[in-house]
Structure formats: structure tokens, C-alpha cells
Amino acid sequence: MEGLNYICSSYSLLPESYRGVDKVCLRVPELEKQILGQRLRRAGHLSKMAAISATACLKNGPENINKNKVGLFHGSAVGNAPEATRAFQESLDDENPMPSPFNFANSITFMTNFHVAQMTGIRGPGSLVSQEAFSFELALECALNHRQIASCEYALVGGSDSLAEPRESDLARFHCSEETMMGEGSSWLLLGRNKAEACAEVLDLGFLRNMDDHHEIRSLKTIVEKLRGEEKLSLMPGINVSQEFINDCLLNLKCKSFSYLQQTGYSLTAAAAAIPIACSQMRGDLVIHLSRCYKGNLSYFVFKIGNDDCES
């Protein structure tokens, strides 16, 4: 059985303005009507973003796929932050601790997967990974691990996170400076087993744990050399990767750098947007994406973008 390495379509729902946290919020009602064809009354903000983005991704993919055999793998580090914050405050009210059922139900991050499954009609295996800065990468790895699972012919893989208000609370929570451009959004890939349907291909994904910069660069060089052909190599540095490390990569890997965080803002699942952005802007390239968790461990995934159209 072929692996689930082929990217059949991708889609990103991203902020239009980084300072204006509410820009995605403002567009959601319109996108619900436009993409979903209905309002999602019981869904929280993150669930709405994820359902819109996942539905658009699936619509861009191959026709007539068996939705009973599409898996759903989602990474979200903080979940439905606005509703969870309200449920938290309502539960700790000394006089009458009683969260609204809407806020409580949406404070359970997995409810996002329910709304995505409901709107897309998919019914395969799936999971929700909540592992801080590696939530998306691990969700992608969980999907790739379904290589031998026959009930998973395709896999929708996404990364989504939402911002709480006030903005200052998120800055403090993630130890970000006042200048940090925070972001929220939801990005999805549809992975399949058929190369003929693919516009890109995931070639490798891994984690370098407890290494110093020197050993990390050496490892990355070995990984890239094995995969590199005639194509251009591009580096997409994700969150928590220092400029100094990027410079070392450029020098040692002999590649150009493409900074996409200006388009996503800082979010723990920003990495999910890398492939959709690359698909629309870096055709024909071999791309390596890097990001770090708070402990300093490095994640990488390498993918190759085809030359054909790839909706994103």
C-alpha cells in the first residue's frame, strides 16, 4: 500500500492584519455562508475557522472520494481560546459557578474535530494533538503513520489556533514581546496515496531533540542531501527559530529563505500554513520547514512542490 505522502490540495485561512486580532473573526460569518453554505450555530470561533478551511481544502481535492475513508488529524495548541476563557471565568465565579453550555462544550478542543467532520462529511479515523509548538507536526506524523490502515485512503491534516482577548494575555502566555505580531487561523492539507492526484509530496518529517546548533545543522544537511535533486531548495523558518540559526542554515544548506510568519502571525500551529503558502508561491521547489518548541528542540519537514496548479 502506498503511503499517505501525497498532497492533493491545501487551504489556509489566515489573518488579514496582524495587529487586528479580529480580522479573521470579522470574515467568519461571510465565509460560513460562502464556503459552508450555512451558519454554524453551536460552533465556537476556532471550530468555525477550522470547518471553513477544511471544507475549502476538501473541495479543492479529488472528486468522488469515499468520505468514510478520510481520516481527520488536527493539531491545536490552545483550542477555542475565546470560549474557553469565558467558560473558565464563569466556572470560577464565587457566587454562581455555571458556565454557559455553549462556552463549556466549545472549551473542549476536540469539539472542533466534530464540526469539521460534520461539515465535510468525513468519517475515518482521526485524532487531535495538543502538544504546544509541535501540535501540527505531530498531527501530520500521526496521519503519515496510517500508511498501513486501509480505512484511511485520504487524510485531512490541519493546524488551527485562536487568540484570546485581551491580546496582552496571549503575549504573556507565550512569553512574546509587545512587538510580536500574534496570529490566528486554520490551515489544512488533504493527503492521499496516489501520486497522479498530487500537487506536492511530503518527503520527510522528524524531530531533533537535545542537540546543539552545530549537530542540528549537520543532521539537516544529511537529510537534505539525501532528498535533493536538481530543484531549488527553500527554507521556511517557523516559530522560535533564531535569525542566527537561519543564517547558518542558508550558508550550510545553500538555499534561499522564505519568511511566511509575516502572513500568519505568531501562533503555535503556524507551521500548518507553510505548505499551502509554498504551494501557491514556490512551485517546483524542494522546501524544508523548521520550527522550535519552548525547550529548544527542532522539528523539520521536507516537501516538494510540483509545477502544476495547487489550490491554496
Next chain:
Amino acid sequence: MNQVFQIRGAGVLSCYGSGLQAAVNGINNGECRLNLLNSQLNSSGEDIWVSQLNREDDIDQLGVEVINQALNHCQVRPTESELQKCGLFVGTVSSDSRKVEMEYRQKRLQGEDPAPLCGPSGGRLATRLADSFSLGGPVVTINTACSSSLNALYQAMLYIQEGKIERALVMGIDVLNAMVVFGFRSLMLLSDDGCHPFDAKRAGIQLGESLSAIILEKSNTSQGVSSGDSENIFSGNSFGNADLYLPYCRNTHSHPTALDPEGFEANEVMKAALESVSVSPDNIVAVKAHGTGSREGDASEMIALARLFPDGVPLTSLKRYLGHSMGAAALSELVVYLACLESGFVPKCLGYSQTDISPSIDALYEHFTGIGGYHLLNFFGFGSSLSSLVIKWKG
């Protein structure tokens, strides 16, 4: 041939106290540990009945304790170098939430105006626990609501099957906090007198809290013998008699907080789990249901069971014993169920006397002792995440 997995060691902290034996003793005696939610968590003044650990320890201390139990339970304790290549898979809904709530309350008592949800996100607990034992493999926190720890087990099995790791520490962790207790109360899902699985007088769930941990490896009787390990690491271990197969997990989408009323989805998942390991319903010796005591959920599961086992099957639920510990429930129930099998019985369905569901089969009135063979275990959750697991007990 399907990949078979085994548990090298296990531990649990439950309302019966610390360890598998404490839980088995309580269950064997038919004890229901239902108590009033302590005042530290309950600011409502109302009586809320739950099954608590009654421990004041920090969540990290509890996590370390249950991991040590699992390591000490191993016939051959994993070496340091084995642990360095071991992954950690945690199923949890609440993770650090109680700690975050306590800090928030403390700051308010000190006259501060703290930001809500100011702590790190849910995966940090797993990272800290992995660091405590120098685990060098992947660290993955799974949140699929009440089926979280079963999903963590499933993902761990796939990592092992794909050859990315040789062993995994799988955990279920959930302790009660205000948001969960009052959230379930706001949905009017809590029972005033505890859980009565499948019973005519069932009126809701009985919240609980638990932590559980297992060391999971490929069975040395399955395809692709685990390399580098001695052949007897499972012999003499209490869970060496249990073969675990890859569970069947599925997202459905009938309702965000309930199963479909006709039981079609639960029936489909159970059937698929059995088909995936080529076991017919006739070969199932007992079923551990999800059985939360909720009106709709139990009805749906019972109808699905009655269709799959029209002639009946020894049926139980552990929710009145252990309470429903949300994301930890699946793994805690699995290890306690296996510990009961090791003691020679499938527990009776405590809290059940007569059902009003149609079609239906009877649940167990007494402990059942014909335990050798295949068992089917159901784990369902909010957001329509359904999973069924088949195990073979060779004792």
C-alpha cells in the same frame, strides 16, 4: 496477521487509592466510592457526588507516582537506554487545568486581577513528565474528549507498528476541576446518586478522576518480534496473558454531545473492530461497555449491543466503580479490567438492576468467571469519537 501488542507493566491511581490491587479489591467487594465533591473545588454550595482521588498532591507528583507504579510492575524493568528511546503518549482533556485554576484563585485571594488561562497550553504536562524520566522519544498529548487515552494508545501502537519506536509509555490523566464539574452540571448531565449504567433509573454520569500508565510493546508472539528484548519480559507479568489488537477508531458526526439514538454508529464501530481482527461476535466472552449512565448515550450503546449480540453477552460497565474520569477513563478502565481478569473475574455491572431500553440484553448481576478468550471494550466520547478495542485473554 494483525499486529499484537502487550503491556509490560501498568499502574493506576483511582478512587480506590494507589495501585491496581486496591482497585481490584474494591471492585471485587462491589464497593462504590461515591463522595461529595470537596469544598476546595465546590463553591456552589450544592451537593455534587463524584468519585475522587482525595489526594492533594500536585498533578506532576501524581503522574510520576503512576509511572513509577508501571515501571515497578514490569517483570523486567526497562533499562535507562530503553527509556531514552521510549515515546510518551498522554490522553487528557483537562491536563494542567486544576493547577491553573488554583493559581488563579490564589492570585485573586491576594487581591490581584489575574488573566484567565494564563498558564501554558495542555501539552506542557506531558513534556514535564517525559523530562522526569528522561524519555527521548516523541511526546504526544491527545485530546479527543472522553476517548483521549484510548486514542493515545492507538497512536502509540501506530508509532510502534511503523517502527519509529520500540516501546511507549501511554498515560491517561484527568483530575477534577471547576470547569469540568460545573460544565457538566450546566449541561445537566450529572446524576445525583451516581452512575446506573443501562438501568431504567439512570439519570446521568458520575464524574471521577484517575491517572493510569502502561508500558506498551509489540508482543513477542506477533509478527516482527520486538528486537533487543529478552524473550521473557512478559512472562510472569500479570498482563502477559493479554494480547491487545489495534483498536478501531472513527470520527462520526451525529451530535456533538450524544450518540445517534438508534445505535448505528456504535454498532458499526464494534463490528469493524471485530472484523479487523477476524473475530466473530460469537467468540466474544465479555463486553466492557462505555456505559456512562446517561439517558441517551446508554440507550444508543445498548441498542447497538443488542443488535450485535442478539443472544446476549456478559456485559459490564466500570463507571459506577471508578466514576467517569473523562480523558483518562479509557486507559484506567482498560488496566483495571485487565487486573480484574488477572484475579479471575469480569466485574458485575454495579448500579444495574433492570433496563428500560429496547432492544436490550442484560448486564451482569454477578462477577463473571469464564474469562478466557476475546473481550470487546468500548470507549466513546463527546464530539462523536468512537473506538472499540479487542483483547485476547489467554489465561
